[in-house]
Amino acid sequence: MLLFLCSVTLMAQDSLAIQDSQVEPPKSMDLVAPSEVKQAFKRIKLDGIAAVVGDYVILESDIEKTLIDLKSQGVSDQDVNRCQLLGKLMEDRLFAHQAVQDSVLISDDEIAAIGERQLQQLVSQAGSLDRVLKVYKKEDEESFRQELNKINKLRMLSERMQTKVVEEIEITPEEVRQFFNDIPKEERPVFGAELEISQIVKTPQAPEEEKQKVIDKLNELKADVEDNNASFSVKAILYSQDPGSKSKGGFYPMSRETPFVKEFKDVAFSLQEGEISDPFESPFGYHIIYIEKIRGQELDLRHILMVPEVPSSAVKEAIDELKDIKKKIEEGAFTFAEAALNFSDEKETKFDGGVLRNPTNYDSRFELTKMDPSLYKQVSNLKDNEISFPIEEPDPRGGQTKYKILKISNRYGEHTADFARDYMKIQELAKTEKQLKAINDWRGTHIEDTYISVSKSNRDCDFANNWVKE
Structure with a gap:
């Protein structure tokens, strides 16, 4: 069981x-x-x-x-x-x-x-x-x-x-070529229809007074636990906005390898057992962390996440800016890639023309049958080079909601593997075969x-x- x-x-x-x-x-x-x-x-x-x-x-x-x-x-x-x-x-x-x-x-x-x-x-x-x-x-x-x-x-x-x-184990370009040439033409893999997608993102920001309200509230919760022996776990259940830990009293076990953001890990590993951090900011909002137990390089911790409220005026401003960017791209004032570089709030994509990367292999192509359903829904009705209207995208991890416009940069139909066109996929197949042999x-x-x-x-x-x- x-x-x-x-x-x-x-x-x-x-x-x-x-x-x-x-x-x-x-x-x-x-x-x-x-x-x-x-x-x-x-x-x-x-x-x-x-x-x-x-x-x-x-x-x-x-x-x-x-x-x-x-x-x-x-x-x-x-x-x-x-x-x-x-x-x-x-x-x-x-x-x-x-x-x-x-x-x-x-x-x-x-x-x-x-x-x-x-x-x-x-x-x-x-x-x-x-x-x-x-x-x-x-x-x-x-x-x-x-x-x-x-x-x-x-x-x-x-x-x-x-x-x-x-x-x-590494794979050389010559090994990739040999691997491909050794596959009989009639047995070469068929890759499904694929898309290349680009995006421009705007993340509405909370004003400073809202941020200070959250910081003050977190300091109040910390003081109540430290001075009045209140339960940190209960406070997390009542106030935390982290959907992954709220029901567990903010509990997370963590090691150096746990894939949490750097800001969170740096604070957690700077604390002593029984200590509560001051409020600090991460890409998700503001936190306080309580270290429940330390076991070598392993921590049992609880945290409370609070996200400053973003006013509707800031949301409207972000949406209006995306609409204006879309209009100017369509009028030829600048390209989508230029707009991404100059206006997008997303560091991971803005310097690459807004191009999205497939998280499974970091390629720029997404196979339709394997695409994340939510992303597929957002682009399925777009024509080539058509730019979407602004799309709201809440963060499932409890972070800030962002808004974006999307464009299908390239579309590839179902096809038999081609060495030049599908090099990265073929390289991955060749490396996998070499690893399996090892x-x-x-x-x-x-x-x-x-x-x-x-x-x-x-x-x-x-x-x-x-x-x-x-």
């Missing part, structure tokens, strides 16, 4: 770590007497062990539980079978085992912080900790946390080992070098890898 805590695929793989135990395998099969090997397999059979990879044990019951979980999520028997699942679990443990051998470090604090996030999310969804424990059939919070930590540690070790295998080569080598045993009942599986070592 723990599959729902992370992404479906990863947790489906990792839930079988629930009953992982450390074993002491023989250092080399050559050093083990035949009678001892025979006795070991007897124990495996009796204990219901499906396989052993290095220091990790996979139980038969683990496989069955994961299959049940996958089916409950709509995965059919045709999509995954028992042998495929066992093979994938063995792969994960091979990577995790080698990560330990190579001293890939994951701190207990980091694992605990991830588990805390997952638990907080579950409690928020279920309504109470007791309900969570009941759903996952756990007697108490401690045993549940221990299980989460086991799952997360194995997953993170496996992921980081795989990253280590491929992190230095992973496969690594896996083959380490299967031979690692103690692995597969129970008799699973030896007839048609594994993709040589787990049985025949």
Whole structure:
């Protein structure tokens, strides 16, 4: 049941770590007497062990539980079978085992912080900790946390080992060309219809008096917590405008790697445990942060976000300015790219002519079938070189609402891959193939070098890898 805590695929793989135990395998099969090997397999059979990879044990019951979980999520028997699942679990443990051998470090604090996030999310969804424990059939919070930590540690070790295998792999232009030329013409990929989109953004600003009102209110909340022992968590629930943490009393676990804005992280890591920051500004508004706990480089914090009110006059001014920019572009006073450079408030796009970048690959093209639905809705009715009327775009993270005009700069129909036209996509495909080959080569080598045993009942599986070592 723990599959729902992370992404479906990863947790489906990792839930079988629930009953992982450390074993002491023989250092080399050559050093083990035949009678001892025979006795070991007897124990495996009796204990219901499906396989052993290095220091990790996979139980038969683990496989069955994961299959049940996958089916409950709509995965059919045709999509995954028992042998495929066992093979994938063995792969994960091979990577995790080698990560330990190579001293890939994951701190207990980091694992605990991830588990805390997952638990907080579950409690928020279920309504109470007791309900969570009941759903996952756990007697108490401690045993549940221990299980989460086991799952997360194995997953993170496996992921980081795989990253280590491929992190230095680069692809040269000649390798990209060779990769493309090796694909028969009739088998070359077909790319769907694509768009290049540009935008000009205006973000209405709150006046200074509104900003000061927010700062004063945050100082008032801080003083009430410090002087009167008021609950920061309750204050966050009542006053915070952050949709991601308001219902959790402003709670976030955070590490140096957490993708929060620099302003927020700089303040958080400058505070001591139990300290509340002064109000400070970020792109989302104004915050105060309370450090609940420090665990090495991991923080448990609560924060309150308040956004100064933007008057309707400022909104109207932004919309009118965008309408005026649109009119002047259409009249030929300047190009869209020139207008973006001179008038757009969005730093990420203004210096590139307003061109939007696909967040998946940083290319300027968006494939229609893979485009964010909200963006697709905004541009779907635009003709080539037509400029939209101003569009309101609230920030889903609680930041300031912005207004924008959009233009389709280029349109590409569905087409068979072309080396020059689709170079970036082909480069990505070539690099992925090179990384997969490196992973496969690594896996083959380490299967031979690692103690692995597969129970008799699973030896007839048609594994993709040589787990049985025949």
